[in-house]
Amino acid sequence: MKGKSPDLESTGSGTTTKRSSVSSGSRSRTRREFLTRFTDSEHFTNKLQDWFASLLDNSESNEPVFEAPFELVELQKFDYALEGVSFQQLTRMPNAVYASTSASVEANAYLAIEDFLHATVNSLWEAFWSQDEPVPFSNPRHPHGKWDHILELALLRPDIESDHHQPSLHVLSEALFYALRILIARSVSRLDFSQSSSNCVFILLVDTQYGVVKVEGDVSKLDFDVNNVYDCAAEWIQKHSKISVSPVDRIWNKLGNANWGDIGALQVVFATYHSIMQYFGPPRHSIEDLAADHSSRLHSRRQERHLGDDTSLSENGMFRFQQRTMSPEIVEVQEEEPTNIEPEDSMRLEVGSVLWLEDSNYQKGYQIKQVLSNGTLPYHVASPVDEVGKSVFLYVGSPPSQLEPAWEDMNLWYQVQRQTKILSIMKQRGLSSKYLPQLHGSGRIIHPGQCQKPSSGGRCDHPWCGTPILVTTPVGETVADLVKEGRFGPEEAIRCCHDCLSALSSSSSAGIRHGDIRPENVVYVTSGARHPYFVLIGWGHAVLEDRDRPAMNLHFSSTYALQEGKLCAASDAESLIYMLYFCSGDLPDLDSVEGALQWRETSWSKRLIQQKLGDVSTILKAFSDYVDSLCGTPYPLDYDIWCSLLNLSETGKLHYETCPTVLFLYRIFGVD
Numbered sequence: 001m002k003g004k005s006p007d008l009e010s011t012g013s014g015t016t017t018k019r020s021s022v023s024s025g026s027r028s029r030t031r032r033e034f035l036t037r038f039t040d041s042e043h044f045t046n047k048l049q050d051w052f053a054s055l056l057d058n059s060e061s062n063e064p065v066f067e068a069p070f071e072l073v074e075l076q077k078f079d080y081a082l083e084g085v086s087f088q089q090l091t092r093m094p095n096a097v098y099a100s101t102s103a104s105v106e107a108n109a110y111l112a113i114e115d116f117l118h119a120t121v122n123s124l125w126e127a128f129w130s131q132d133e134p135v136p137f138s139n140p141r142h143p144h145g146k147w148d149h150i151l152e153l154a155l156l157r158p159d160i161e162s163d164h165h166q167p168s169l170h171v172l173s174e175a176l177f178y179a180l181r182i183l184i185a186r187s188v189s190r191l192d193f194s195q196s197s198s199n200c201v202f203i204l205l206v207d208t209q210y211g212v213v214k215v216e217g218d219v220s221k222l223d224f225d226v227n228n229v230y231d232c233a234a235e236w237i238q239k240h241s242k243i244s245v246s247p248v249d250r251i252w253n254k255l256g257n258a259n260w261g262d263i264g265a266l267q268v269v270f271a272t273y274h275s276i277m278q279y280f281g282p283p284r285h286s287i288e289d290l291a292a293d294h295s296s297r298l299h300s301r302r303q304e305r306h307l308g309d310d311t312s313l314s315e316n317g318m319f320r321f322q323q324r325t326m327s328p329e330i331v332e333v334q335e336e337e338p339t340n341i342e343p344e345d346s347m348r349l350e351v352g353s354v355l356w357l358e359d360s361n362y363q364k365g366y367q368i369k370q371v372l373s374n375g376t377l378p379y380h381v382a383s384p385v386d387e388v389g390k391s392v393f394l395y396v397g398s399p400p401s402q403l404e405p406a407w408e409d410m411n412l413w414y415q416v417q418r419q420t421k422i423l424s425i426m427k428q429r430g431l432s433s434k435y436l437p438q439l440h441g442s443g444r445i446i447h448p449g450q451c452q453k454p455s456s457g458g459r460c461d462h463p464w465c466g467t468p469i470l471v472t473t474p475v476g477e478t479v480a481d482l483v484k485e486g487r488f489g490p491e492e493a494i495r496c497c498h499d500c501l502s503a504l505s506s507s508s509s510a511g512i513r514h515g516d517i518r519p520e521n522v523v524y525v526t527s528g529a530r531h532p533y534f535v536l537i538g539w540g541h542a543v544l545e546d547r548d549r550p551a552m553n554l555h556f557s558s559t560y561a562l563q564e565g566k567l568c569a570a571s572d573a574e575s576l577i578y579m580l581y582f583c584s585g586d587l588p589d590l591d592s593v594e595g596a597l598q599w600r601e602t603s604w605s606k607r608l609i610q611q612k613l614g615d616v617s618t619i620l621k622a623f624s625d626y627v628d629s630l631c632g633t634p635y636p637l638d639y640d641i642w643c644s645l646l647n648l649s650e651t652g653k654l655h656y657e658t659c660p661t662v663l664f665l666y667r668i669f670g671v672d
Contacts, residue, residue, distance in 0.1 A: 028188045030224050035147075035184055038229045045173040047234035052169045069202075069214035069244035070270055075263065078270050081290035085127040111594045113154050113206055120272050127290065128273070128283035136280070147185035151275040153178050154204040167205055167245060172213065175203040176237055179215035187219050200278065202271040211264070212271045217241035349378075349396060354385065357469050359443035366394055366471065374478070374520040374538070377411055381475055384440075391475040391527065392440050393537070395419070397468035414540035414551075420470045422512065422539040429510045435503035437537045441471040474535060476523035483519060483583045490616045493580055496522060497620060498646035499534035504572050505639035507542075513567050515550030516541040517575035519583060543567050554590040555582060559600050560632050562593050570630035573637050577624050581609050584616055604628055619645055 038044075059065050125135045139149055155178070157171050167175070179201045186198045199218055205211040222236040237243075246267045277283065349355075349368065357364045365385035372379055382394040397416035423439040445467040452460035479496065482488040488496075500522060504514065514521075514536060521538030541551040543566075550561050550571070556578045558571035590596045603609050610628070614621035623642055630637060 030226065031184055031188045033226045034224045034229055034232075035181065037226055038181065038184075038233060040230075041174045041177040043230050044177045044233060045170060047230050048173050048176070048237065049169065051234070051238050052172070064245070064247060066243050066245040068246050069212055070246065070267060075266050075270060077291055078273070078287055079266055081287045082127075082266075082269070085123055085290070109156060111592060113156060115592070117154065117272070120269055121276065124269070124273050124276060128285050128287075129276070129280065130284065147182055148189035148191055150182050150185075150201075151279060152202040152204060152271060153182065154206050156206045167211055167213070171205060172245070175205060175213040176215060176241075176243070177233075179203050179213065180219075180233055180237070183215070183217070183219045184222075202275055204268055204271065212246040212267045214244040214271070215241055216244075349380065355382070355394070355396070355469065356446040357441055357443045357471070358446050359441050363446060364441050364471075366392065368394065374415075375480070377415055379415070382471070391473075393437075393472045393475055395470040395472075396445070397470075399463050399465075399467045415538075416468050416470045416540075418542075419538070419540035420468070422542045422544075423470075423472065425544070426507070426510065426512065426539075431506050431510055433503055433506040434533065435499045435535055436506060437472040437535055437539070438474070439471075440473050441469075443469060445469055472537070474523075474525045474529075475527065476525035476535060478520050479522045479524065479534070479579070479583065480519035482524055488583050492524070493583065493616050493620065494646055495532075496524075496534045497576065497580060497623065498643055500536050500576050501573070501639055501643050501646065503536040504576075504637075505643065508636075508639070511544065512539075513543040513550075514539060514541075514572050514575075515543045515548075515561070515567055516553070516556075517572055517579055518553060518556040519579055522579070552593075554593070554596040555587055557596075558631070559597065562597055568632055569634060569636045570627055570632075573627045574631055577609065577613070577627050580616070580620060581612055581624075584612055604631075 055065050121137065122135055137151070139146070155171070155175060157174070182201045183199070200214065200216045203213040203215070205213065217236065217240050219236070221240045223232045225232050247263075349371070351368055351371065354365055354367045357366065366382040367385060368380045368382050369391070370381040372381060380394040380396070382392055384390055384392060395416045396412075398412045420439075420442045423437060424442070426436065427439055445464050447462045447464040447467075449462065451462065451465060453465060479488060482492065500517070507514065516538055517536070518538075521536065523535050523537055524532060525535055526532045542548075543550055546566070549565055550557065550567050552562065552565075554562075556575045558567065558574040560566065560568040560571055560574075588599055590599060610621050610624045613624050623646070626642070627637075
């Protein structure tokens with residue numbers, strides 16, 4: 001950003017009808033000229049050295065030079081309110097950019113900050129302002145942004161901490177430099193700024209540690225001498241500004257979640273909250289409202305989980321911050337011994353175990369024959385007690401006795417309850433295809449011992465009471481297993497593409513899209529089949545309506561799903577292409593959404609996907625070209641033609657009279 005002034009191209013935004021009043025055109029021109037010349041942060045730093053040294057000399061030992069922008073009680077109350085707010089989980093964290101790092105590492109660091117800020121703003125907006133209205137931060141008319149559009153600014157700098165847990169002079173003066181640029185740009189902007197927002201700005205300091213710099217001041221008191229900009233700017237900082245700097249604190253928990261009570265992260269989130277409030281006014285739901293709404297529930301949850309006792313509470317009911325110096329951000333809590341259950345009441349899901357299912361007022365028994373995993377969650381191959389020799393897939397959900405579901409339990413919810421709903425809808429709508437899983441049974445576990453549930457809809461004290469079960473057919477090996485064992489060749493790839501497209505054709509006719517196509521969700525059925533075939537399973541993330549969101553997978557999700565969080569008409573087919581592509585080669589190392597999108601753009605533009613699939617089969621190359629032409633568009637996929645093409649390619653027979661369109665497409669795509 002050094003030396004750049006995007007606001008100078010056009011100071012006004014053109015996005016609002018209201019305009020801030022300006023006393024005279026000459027004053028505005030003078031300030032713009034001042035901004036034009038105020039571009040060198042190093043020169044500005046030199047002007048502040050004596051001032052900063054005097055502040056250090058006058059401050060007491062180990063005492064901060066500047067006051068903190070937020071009182072501790074404010075952060076406590078804010079943290080208490082946020083305990084009920086869900087923040088997006090981020091899997092990467094920004095690290096400071098050092099001279100030895102590569103350009104790609106530097107780019108990833110900046111994108112990590114962008115992800116963090118984006119997740120923070122989204123969660124704050126939905127929690128405090130509106131869950132229905134979209135986040136109102138966009139600038140489509142000026143892709144490079146303007147200084148007067150900046151709500152807050154983050155600086156990624158190494159070694160931000162100096163003495164007294166405060167930023168070094170170099171980092172602090174750079175923050176003041178950008179803060180002053182923003183304040184001046186706001187003073188001549190056509191945007192309608194309130195007095196408070198035009199006189200205050202937050203700068204975030206980002207490294208393996210975090211800090212917040214708050215700069216307040218009336219820029220009308222700045223001497224806009226265009227021939228002496230740095231002396232004037234330094235004088236304003238010293239005489240007319242109020243600078244608040246938070247103590248630099250370690251980065252939160254390195255897992256990417258803001259809900260851990262870490263002061264460093266909390267200050268950054270709170271600064272972002274105030275920045276949003278400057279522009280859009282007080283939120284619809286105040287901090288006090290959210291804190292009061294969650295207090296009783298959170299208190300009982302902490303007590304039941306033994307996460308704290310009454311001694312950890314302050315007089316106002318909020319949990320105190322515990323200052324730690326060397327201990328980790330996440331403290332392991334020793335689990336207490338579980339409640340003893342008599343041996344006859346225990347239930348272990350292992351080979352040989354029999355589970356009984358209450359389904360529509362009658363019972364079904366299933367004996368577990370094999371315990372499998374789809375990569376993250378367990379499921380089982382079982383045999384119905386009354387159908388010896390028959391095999392089924394058996395999925396067991398999370399026991400409802402758990403107070404609050406973990407991330408794995410949410411995945412189980414999609415695997416069991418949501419998939420049960422989708423398969424039931426398929427059955428109700430009369431979808432019939434051997435390439436789709438069939439619902440064999442669903443209901444609740446009948447646990448050992450006497451059930452004391454009060455009603456048919458309730459549950460008793462047994463930890464397994466009410467646990468959902470889903471049973472489906474047919475049973476087969478996953479594509480992931482076939483690839484691992486080297487049994488997924490060209491014939492299997494063509495057959496897999498045909499069968500999955502057939503399944504998608506049937507589901508799309510009922511308005512259902514899969515949204516989670518990957519090797520673990522396609523099984524190869526050989527038992528009891530004259531000709532082996534593939535079945536598309538794992539419909540828990542299926543999309544029925546606009547509000548449904550597909551699963552996010554950096555390797556297999558479609559481009560549109562990663563960009564918009566939704567599916568377009570060709571999304572499932574695009575995911576199918578990625579699955580076939582990766583099954584014929586190694587998975588690339590993708591660690592971010594941006595990296596995944598970049599890989600897709602490069603691979604499609606260089607036709608790397610078409611070339612590799614062309615090595616497997618010409619028809620797969622043609623199909624990938626077809627999908628590439630539809631990606632991101634609203635146009636539907638012609639399943640019938642491509643199912644016919646893939647079927648003909650497999651059998652080697654062409655029926656000219658019955659399928660002239662197929663022959664025409666064969667010739668277009670060069671299939672011999």
